[in-house]
Amino acid sequence: xxxxxxxxxxxxxxxxxxxxxxxxxFGAAFKSNEEIDSIHFFPINPTFSNFIDGxxxxxxxxxxxxxxxxxxxxxxVLFTTLISCSLVAFAFARLDFPLKKFxxxxxxxTLMLPSQITxxxxxxxxxxxxxxxxxxxxxxxHTLAGGIGGSFFIFLLVQFIRGIPKELxxxxxxxxxxxFGIYFRIILPLMKPPLVTVAIYCFLWNWDDFLGQLIxxxxxxxxxxxxxxxxxxxxxxxxxxGQLFAMSLLSVVPAILIFFFAQRHIVDGxxxxxxKG
Numbered sequence: 001x002x003x004x005x006x007x008x009x010x011x012x013x014x015x016x017x018x019x020x021x022x023x024x025x026f027g028a029a030f031k032s033n034e035e036i037d038s039i040h041f042f043p044i045n046p047t048f049s050n051f052i053d054g055x056x057x058x059x060x061x062x063x064x065x066x067x068x069x070x071x072x073x074x075x076x077v078l079f080t081t082l083i084s085c086s087l088v089a090f091a092f093a094r095l096d097f098p099l100k101k102f103x104x105x106x107x108x109x110t111l112m113l114p115s116q117i118t119x120x121x122x123x124x125x126x127x128x129x130x131x132x133x134x135x136x137x138x139x140x141x142h143t144l145a146g147g148i149g150g151s152f153f154i155f156l157l158v159q160f161i162r163g164i165p166k167e168l169x170x171x172x173x174x175x176x177x178x179x180f181g182i183y184f185r186i187i188l189p190l191m192k193p194p195l196v197t198v199a200i201y202c203f204l205w206n207w208d209d210f211l212g213q214l215i216x217x218x219x220x221x222x223x224x225x226x227x228x229x230x231x232x233x234x235x236x237x238x239x240x241x242g243q244l245f246a247m248s249l250l251s252v253v254p255a256i257l258i259f260f261f262a263q264r265h266i267v268d269g270x271x272x273x274x275x276k277g
Contacts, residue, residue, distance in 0.1 A: 029246040036241045047242070051250070054243030058231055061220060063247060070224040073213075074206050076139040081153065081202045082195055084145040089157030090183045094169065104158075110151045123215060133218045138206070148205045148212075153198045160194045161187060200262045207255050225251045 023041055030046040055063045092104050126137045141147035145154060172182045210226040232244040
C-alpha cells in the first residue's frame with residue numbers, strides 16, 4: 001500500500017512539473033508586457049485585449065486570413081492523402097505485381113528516413129518547378145502518397161485491408177466488378193476507422209509543420225497561423241509578448257479540439273489495423 005502511495009505521489013509531481021509551462025503560458029496570454037516577467041502564474045490585472053489586439057496585430061492582415069490559409073492548405077493535403085494512400089495500400093494488399101514485396105519494403109524503409117536528408121534536394125526540385133511560395137510542395141507529394149506520414153499511413157491501411165476477407169473480392173468479380181470497382185465499392189466503405197485515423201494524424205502533423213511552411217511560403221498573404229506568429233518577434237522593436245502568447249494559445253485550439261473529440265477514433269483505427277494481417 002505504501003509503495004502505491006509513493007508511486008502515485010511521484011507521478012503527480014511529475015505531472016505538475018510537465019504541465020507547469022502550459023499553465024504559465026495560459027496565464028501569460030492575459031498579462032501585459034509589464035507583468036510578463038512576473039513570478040505569478042496568473043496576472044494580477046488580467047487583460048483580454050491581447051486577444052483582440054493580437055488578432056489585428058499584423059498590418060494589413062488579420063488572423064482570419066491566416067486561419068483560412070491554413071485550412072486551405074490542410075484541406076488539400078487531407079483530400080489527396082486519403083485518396084492516394086488508400087489506393088496505394090489497396091494495391092499492396094490486394095494486387096499482384098512484379099517486385100511487390102521489394103517496393104513495400106522500400107515504403108517501410110522510408111519510415112526510418114529523417115526528413116532533413118531529403119530537404120535540400122526537394123527544395124531544389126520544387127524551386128526548379130516554380131512551386132516555391134505556393135502550396136504545391138505540400139499537396140503534390142501527398143497526391144503521390146508521400147509527404148508527412150505517407151509511409152506510415154500506407155502501412156496502417158495495408159494492415160487493415162489484409163484483414164478484409166478476399167471472398168468479398170471474388171464475389172464482386174463474379175458480378176463484373178473491376179479492381180477499381182472492388183476498391184471503390186467494397187474496400188473503401190469498410191475502411192472508415194483507419195481512414196479517420198489517417199485524417200486526424202494528417203491534420204495534426206501538417207498543422208504543426210512550421211519548418212516546411214517556413215521554407216516554401218514567402219508571401220505574407222499566403223502565411224499560415226504558425227508563420228504569422230513569428231512576425232510578432234522583431235529584434236528591432238519591443239515584442240508584444242502578451243499578444244504573442246494569446247495568439248499562440250488560439251493557434252493550438254483546433255488541434256486540441258480535433259484530438260479530444262476524435263481520440264476514440266484514433267484508438268479504434270490503430271487497434272483494428274494492428275490486430276489484422
